[in-house]
Amino acid sequence: MDTWMRLMANDGSIVFGRTENGYLHEYEGIDHPVPTGAVLSLRALTPLAPCAPGKVVALWNNFHALASKLEKPVPEHPLFLLKPAESVIGSGETIRRPAHYAGKIVFEGELGIVIGKRCRNASLEEAQAAIFGYTVVNDVTAAGLLSENPHFPQWCRAKGFDTFCCLGPAIVSGFDWRQARVVTLLDGVERQNYALDDMVFAPAQQVSLISQDLTLEPGDVIACGTSLGVGSIGEGAMVSVTIEGIGTLVNTLRSQQAVEQTQVEDERVA
Amino acid sequence: MDTWMRLMANDGSIVFGRTENGYLHEYEGIDHPVPTGAVLSLRALTPLAPCAPGKVVALWNNFHALASKLEKPVPEHPLFLLKPAESVIGSGETIRRPAHYAGKIVFEGELGIVIGKRCRNASLEEAQAAIFGYTVVNDVTAAGLLSENPHFPQWCRAKGFDTFCCLGPAIVSGFDWRQARVVTLLDGVERQNYALDDMVFAPAQQVSLISQDLTLEPGDVIACGTSLGVGSIGEGAMVSVTIEGIGTLVNTLRSQQAVEQTQVEDERVA
Numbered sequence: 140m141d142t143w144m145r146l147m148a149n150d151g152s153i154v155f156g157r158t159e160n161g162y163l164h165e166y167e168g169i170d171h172p173v174p175t176g177a178v179l180s181l182r183a184l185t186p187l188a189p190c191a192p193g194k195v196v197a198l199w200n201n202f203h204a205l206a207s208k209l210e211k212p213v214p215e216h217p218l219f220l221l222k223p224a225e226s227v228i229g230s231g232e233t234i235r236r237p238a239h240y241a242g243k244i245v246f247e248g249e250l251g252i253v254i255g256k257r258c259r260n261a262s263l264e265e266a267q268a269a270i271f272g273y274t275v276v277n278d279v280t281a282a283g284l285l286s287e288n289p290h291f292p293q294w295c296r297a298k299g300f301d302t303f304c305c306l307g308p309a310i311v312s313g314f315d316w317r318q319a320r321v322v323t324l325l326d327g328v329e330r331q332n333y334a335l336d337d338m339v340f341a342p343a344q345q346v347s348l349i350s351q352d353l354t355l356e357p358g359d360v361i362a363c364g365t366s367l368g369v370g371s372i373g374e375g376a377m378v379s380v381t382i383e384g385i386g387t388l389v390n391t392l393r394s395q396q397a398v399e400q401t402q403v404e405d406e407r408v409a
Numbered sequence: 410m411d412t413w414m415r416l417m418a419n420d421g422s423i424v425f426g427r428t429e430n431g432y433l434h435e436y437e438g439i440d441h442p443v444p445t446g447a448v449l450s451l452r453a454l455t456p457l458a459p460c461a462p463g464k465v466v467a468l469w470n471n472f473h474a475l476a477s478k479l480e481k482p483v484p485e486h487p488l489f490l491l492k493p494a495e496s497v498i499g500s501g502e503t504i505r506r507p508a509h510y511a512g513k514i515v516f517e518g519e520l521g522i523v524i525g526k527r528c529r530n531a532s533l534e535e536a537q538a539a540i541f542g543y544t545v546v547n548d549v550t551a552a553g554l555l556s557e558n559p560h561f562p563q564w565c566r567a568k569g570f571d572t573f574c575c576l577g578p579a580i581v582s583g584f585d586w587r588q589a590r591v592v593t594l595l596d597g598v599e600r601q602n603y604a605l606d607d608m609v610f611a612p613a614q615q616v617s618l619i620s621q622d623l624t625l626e627p628g629d630v631i632a633c634g635t636s637l638g639v640g641s642i643g644e645g646a647m648v649s650v651t652i653e654g655i656g657t658l659v660n661t662l663r664s665q666q667a668v669e670q671t672q673v674e675d676e677r678v679a
Binding site for chain 2 (some may be wrong): 193194199200213214218219220221222224225228237238239259260288290291292293294295296299301302310351352353354356
């Protein structure tokens with residue numbers, strides 16, 4: 140198992156690499172990463188989302204427990220929508236409430252699969268080999284928009300807003316998801332705690348089946364779907380999603396006005 | 410009005426620029442394009458999709474005539490899904506039937522808006538200024554998948570397959586879409602012929618409203634939705650979509666097996 144992070148240096152440059160004892164060993168490329176020889180102290184770097192996906196494929200109804208509670212049959216093929224690259228933020232960044240939306244915003248703690256190799260019509264073995272590693276996802280949704288229009292469920296819009304795809308803090312390669320649980324806390328109170336071995340489509344199956352539909356590129360992420368305990372995030376509330384062995388992803392929801400107010404205050408102090 | 414194309418040279422390099430009398434005047438960047446000084450003969454170049462979008466935002470129910478025929482109210486906000494970057498092909502390229510899908514595949518001739526500037530929470534004026542130009546779109550759909558699962562309409566999957574977003578042949582800046590019609594032929598027979606001034610959300614409105622939801626990046630495309638006359642494409646059938654003043658986008662549908670067979674034959678001749 141190796142832990143990989145993507146971080147920003149003081150000069151704004153972005154570095155990616157393997158972390159060990161408080162240091163980053165820099166690598167180039169997520170597809171066959173090659174060490175550059177540089178070793179940097181993590182203390183001087185600001186964490187970013189651990190990869191920069193071109194797209195995020197987000198699964199719906201991929202856990203037996205949730206399907207059973209919602210009284211939906213489990214699907215025969217992964218059911219998914221796409222979240223755009225611009226929706227991605229890292230741990231510690233702010234989830235911004237859309238300016239013209241006053242409704243419910245919900246968290247969904249999930250496992251994320253990070254693709255390491257271009258993948259099209261992949262067999263199960265090829266799919267397994269194309270997985271670079273795993274990360275933690277908070278798949279944020281403006282739940283009130285999903286059924287706002289009775290003729291067209293707005294999955295992409297409700298889940299595609301800027302900052303609505305929290306990823307991080309790290310990618311762990313060689314991670315054994317079968318033994319792991321997803322634990323989501325809302326302001327410190329446990330709201331989700333589910334076993335990943337309850338998944339309908341396991342990660343390699345997801346990669347193989349989705350790659351029959353569309354080409355997956357290095358850095359792309361598949362969010363594996365969530366299980367029981369999804370809930371609403373209030374203004375200023377903090378969501379932390381933990382998968383032991385990967386880490387804890389922490390994000391706070393703020394309205395646009397609150398974000399701007401904080402910036403003004405920061406400027407006054409600066 | 411200027412006409413812009415993106416093409417491949419014999420050495421595999423990609424050039425973008427303004428076309429004039431059979432020549433390409435090369436430019437760098439679609440966000441404030443700067444001439445490189447190079448002038449190339451179009452005859453030595455292979456046309457590609459005229460831009461390389463990070464994402465394609467595809468509208469549903471954006472024409473009064475189609476809404477009226479389907480007896481749906483026109484929406485109050487653009488209803489959209491996302492098509493991934495990997496679904497994009499240019500004029501002359503082959504639409505590939507997905508290997509594991511035997512159902513109906515339909516064409517939709519559409520106007521495409523090409524974004525020239527990063528755009529977030531844009532006013533109508535800012536949105537207008539962020540439009541680089543217009544192109545022609547064939548928004549291909551595996552129609553049988555849309556309602557395959559009764560609990561989750563698979564818009565992204567049905568419209569997101571590799572090769573299911575045909576764009577081209579060119580982008581025209583300063584184009585007056587209000588006077589234009591979209592004409593779609595299937596194997597030479599007219600199937601769609603509709604006026605763009607029947608749109609529910611005009612291009613600048615679309616850009617402004619969608620930019621409240623997600624950041625639009627230079628090169629991104631909004632497919633404006635289609636109107637009456639959508640139909641099924643048979644194996645080997647040719648779809649050509651024309652918007653006078655922009656050009657004609659031509660694509661043929663082939664099964665994976667037929668594409669592979671053609672490659673084998675090409676290799677035998679080579």
